[in-house]
Amino acid sequence: MERTDLTLAQTVLNAIADSILVCDDGGGVVFANPAARRFFKPYNLSPEGQPLAACLSIFKPEGRRELQNHLRTLQTALPDAAEQPEIILETETQVISVYAAAMPPPTGVRTPWLALVLRDVTRPFQATKSKSDFVSMVSHELRTPMTSIKGYISLLLQGVAGPLHPKQEIFLDIVQRNVDRMTTLINDLLDVSRIEAGKIQ
Amino acid sequence: MERTDLTLAQTVLNAIADSILVCDDGGGVVFANPAARRFFKPYNLSPEGQPLAACLSIFKPEGRRELQNHLRTLQTALPDAAEQPEIILETETQVISVYAAAMPPPTGVRTPWLALVLRDVTRPFQATKSKSDFVSMVSHELRTPMTSIKGYISLLLQGVAGPLHPKQEIFLDIVQRNVDRMTTLINDLLDVSRIEAGKIQ
Known part of the structure; x- marks a missing residue:
């Protein structure tokens, strides 16, 4: 992996409008891109260092339960990346489309980490x-x-x-x-x- | 920027189902994540090293023109990240939702680079x-x-x-x-x- 590619990846995550959260094998958020930080700010949440469950608590229970089941599946079996289902989460005012993917964990860890991509789809919805x-x-x-x-x-x-x-x-x-x-x-x-x-x- | 964060960003881009393309100030694709490489493969296109225009040629003209106008705006003025419009691109068989964002270019370059997030929305569409x-x-x-x-x-x-x-x-x-x-x-x-x-x- 080239150094320039690494910097580029970071710059991409800083630039995009989709919120990205990375969750470790213990269920804690270890990374949130600027869009994710902006998204959770009105809820007085700073995702990094929080349990993922705390971040998801802003959403209505139905979609949240579906997402949590899906995340458990991702951490126990590794499905084909192409078959990631879209999960819809709702707050009182926003509709969020979530795609989650399993990520290789650091050396020595067996449970996959998780990458969540949150997109605001309130208007089209x-x-x-x-x-x-x-x-x-x-x-x-x-x-x-x-x-x-x-x-x-x-x-x-x-x-x-x-x-x-x-x-x-x-x-x-x-x-x-x-x-x-x-x-x-x-x-x-x-x-x-x-x-x-x-x-x- | 920590080294771990940089590696993490790269790992996120490798894991997610959305296709990511990064385009430099000269209109060339300098980065495509694995999802993007998978997406363009059936069109016999390997995005990295290609002009962005060549990659976009697989889409119908209407959406393509709208996207190209938007990309020009992004490279000349820096709008608020929150106001990125969704642009719909169509091939004969697929419907793709694109969000584009301006990215800070490397030192010495004045024109912003571009990050494109392509999501397959064929089924909901x-x-x-x-x-x-x-x-x-x-x-x-x-x-x-x-x-x-x-x-x-x-x-x-x-x-x-x-x-x-x-x-x-x-x-x-x-x-x-x-x-x-x-x-x-x-x-x-x-x-x-x-x-x-x-x-x-």
């Missing part, structure tokens, strides 16, 4: 969520007029509002078939929203 | 796109039965299929109002799809 929420809302709102249309067409066909001329009946039959077609499509939209809600929330 | 395509398709499909319903209700109200009893007319009026309400909602969905298509494609 919220944009997707707003869109999903909108589609979900519109799909639900479509049901009310649809139910009303369905009901009145059915009553008209039953002759509740008066007898029908044969041509009127034909027209109302066509309307009813189209109403059924729309109901199916709206249910498809609602299914997508439901699947999504189950995944995201 | 495609998931979002599939969902959007589905919503767009359903919204368009809703229009056909809607138009048919609207047309037949209007004909019935005009008495084209025969005269109406007052109660039938009241029912059909209610149906028509609900049809109008649905049309507005479906147009809202179509607007979202159109805005999205303009942004994504």
